[in-house]
Amino acid sequence: MANIFNLTKEDFASDQMVKWCPGCGDHAILAALRKVLPQAGKKKEDILVVSGIGCSSRAPYYVNTYGMHCIHGRALPIASGAKIANPNLSVWVTTGDGDSLAIGGNHFIHCLRRNMDIKVILFNNQIYGLTKGQYSPTSPFGKVTKTSPMGTIEDPFDPGELAIGAGGTFFARSFDISMPIMDEILLAAAEHTGTALVEVLQNCMIYNNGAHSYYTDKETRADRIIHVQDGKPMLFGKEMNKGIRLNKDTNQLEVVTLGENGVTIDDILVHNPHQTNRGLQLMIAQMKGPDFPMAVGVIRDISKPCYSELMLQQIETAKAQTKFKCVDDLLNSGNTWDVE
């Protein structure tokens, strides 16, 4: 897919004032979204942006496409209905960790399972921002918030783990501060057929400031984040001398250093997002500190028919085989009798 209609990001700026807090990570995501939409390979009129409720879900107002800002948690089924009804639409969903993993959790896993052709941008700030600071399903265990004054006593969901576990065909991750990686993964999502889940680890300045700073601090960033790329060895670190190896004895990933203990570049795992088997990709998605760097980039991107395509195929098959060409045929089918 490419920018066949010669659109620019300005084509997607709406006349609405953006009402997110100054410094919020959402601004960066919006900029990346406006930048990628020209690449969707569709006319402006054939793009639909849908959202639920939450800060993330205000995004459709700020993008000049057809858009729906709906009710809490339901963006995915709304988007699914629109996509099924008109498969020609490029359908995008902006959602948050509360919207898609708490109230909308059921829709989230089923959308992925069905491989509905929808690009989902999950703004993950690990907090409920719009309701002013309650813990979310991605808040870490023990997190103190307004509704967990003694710390949460529940483990968080890892969106990547959940998405891949649910049979998702595409998962990519970025931090809101990494514009080039956001551009890269949104473009890959735009080109993917099926549910493309893009997790953006986004900073809420007001209610969860610094939630991702362990990874994003400038000083240590290079050692705590790994940018995974198709066909490339999984290297990271300031010197790019650290890497991820699959330990053949434990069948687990481990961090190794080139040149140490006889480790060479040949020992380093080469990333393959297109591999159908989800085992390794799941392990990569699960990597987190302090033992591992967190992976950003396209982690999984496999090819599989999407739901709306399969439905169209069934309609074609059924139409070719049926004896019913119109409703009158149906009404007159089966057991009928004539009265003279």
Place this chain on the structure above:
Amino acid sequence: MTKDKGNVVVLEDVVVKFAGDSGDGMQLAGTLFSDNTALVGEDFVTFPDYPAEIRAPHNTVAGVSGFQIHFGSKAVISSGDRADVLVAMNPASLKSNMHNVKRGGTIIVDADTFVGDAITKAGYTENPLANDSLLDYHVIPAPITSMTREAQKELNVDVKNADKCRNIYALGIVYFLFHRDLEPTIKYFEKKFAKKPEFIETNKRVLVAGYTYAESVSANATTFIVDKYPLSKGRYRYITGNLATAWGFLAAAEKSGLQLYQGSYPITPATDILVELEGRRDLGVKAYQAEDEIAGITSAIGAAYAGALAITTTSGPGLSLKSEAMGLAVMTELPIVIVDVQRGGPSTGLPTKTEQSDLSQALYGRNGECPIPVIAASMPGNCFRFAYEASKIAVEHMTPVILLTDGYIANGTEVIKIPKVADLPDFNIPYAKPNDPDYAPYRRNETTFVPEWAIPGMEGLRHRVGGLEKENITGAVSTAPDNHELMCNNRRKKVEYIVNSIGDQEVIGDQEGDMLIIGWGGTYGALRNSLDEIRKECPGKKIGLAQFNYINPLPKNTEDIFRKFKKLIVCELNFGQFANYLRTQFEGYHFDQYNKVKGQPFMVSELVDAYKKLMEE
């Protein structure tokens, strides 16, 4: 009205009830009898009555499955009250249906099953066939189980499979009682079992055996003849309410040129609509079995935004789950139809039983000022018409519409004259014009208050809708106080204006006088029969019936009708939800009530008693 013809009695209408353990094949026996009744040319209505469990404990009253057919040489509009003929395949089915058999009626039982603990499990202390408890009835104690096995003896069928034909044996007996021709049913076996020819022979032999048995033991028994019903010229079929609902939407889609989208989650008793439309990919239907009720309706809202004729189908508990999304459809002013096939509530309630207790929820069950048109079908056959009209109202007025049916009419069947799509009214869809420089999402027709339908893909009309209150005309998010009230009023007026698209309310019977019977939706058959009965019994009284199909808005002439009667009695299968609604709409009228919340349709006799009591007051 009966007249003797030797031991053959000619009846104007008859009720036959097939009852047995769930798994005894009573629904099939009833369906085959219905097919045969259609061929004979009588009018009929049927109603299946089955337990919520697929296979409830064997031989218990809880596990009794029934199928009732009311047929006649006159127009039949309900599945009837008490049975003239009961087929009871075990003691439990006799026990649970006995009270619904007319005194002097015929009871066919499988005498083989009236042994051992089947009797006590049914709740009898002693064998009812062996005492005088059935003296008032004509009992045919047929050894159905043993005779069914006997009929298949030469065919090497094992006992378990042989017993599966007991229903067919009973059917044979009933065929004899009504002078029916066996041939069409045998033809049905030949067609159905073309790939398993051994079943053709077993079923055929058992059917004939049942018929012959009845002939031989009933030399002196009464048999019945029901004449043909003189239907007007045309082609006929019978149809369940759920199928008629599904086909009504198909017709609406074809006529309007819209694509039909359904987003639903299986729920009794609405599932059959989804089953039918999932099978209609051949007509281009996009039916989607969603992960839950909320996904069902919200996907429909998405599909409606994308330009489809979108529906969602459910029953009471599902309607509860859809409440918030209905509000979204009101706010985004998108056309969807929500079908609620009502069942006994609250909560899970009585999934397989009928009730009209979702009316208040349909009218009011949402947050905010959130008006939705509500219409109700009243017969299995007219579910077609009202599904069509619900679609037309939704699309022409850009609003969600709730269509209420109920378990009784959804699962019941009725003979209908087959409609032609060409004869159905056209759709007038308020599409926006691509590249219209004046387009705005909340600009309305000044008379109808209907906004335009701008669909993704249309050039020059990009806009955003959503659940947040919007500024009038522009659609920008707005919390301005005056704007909010204006928008609430606009949405209200839009729904009120629909009164101009629906006809006047009809009154059956006397047009003014002593008492008006008021009903709505699926109780039409029983109320209509009760009207005929009370007028017969009280010839000096002037009594009419107003059965409402349009609930919100109510037809324009509603108050004019009420004004013409001294007494108004609202009869409904709830504690008075329609009566209370009418009280909010029409001040100064006294509405009496007759209510029933038993999961069962009205009986004519109880209604007539209620009318008499009221008129004596």
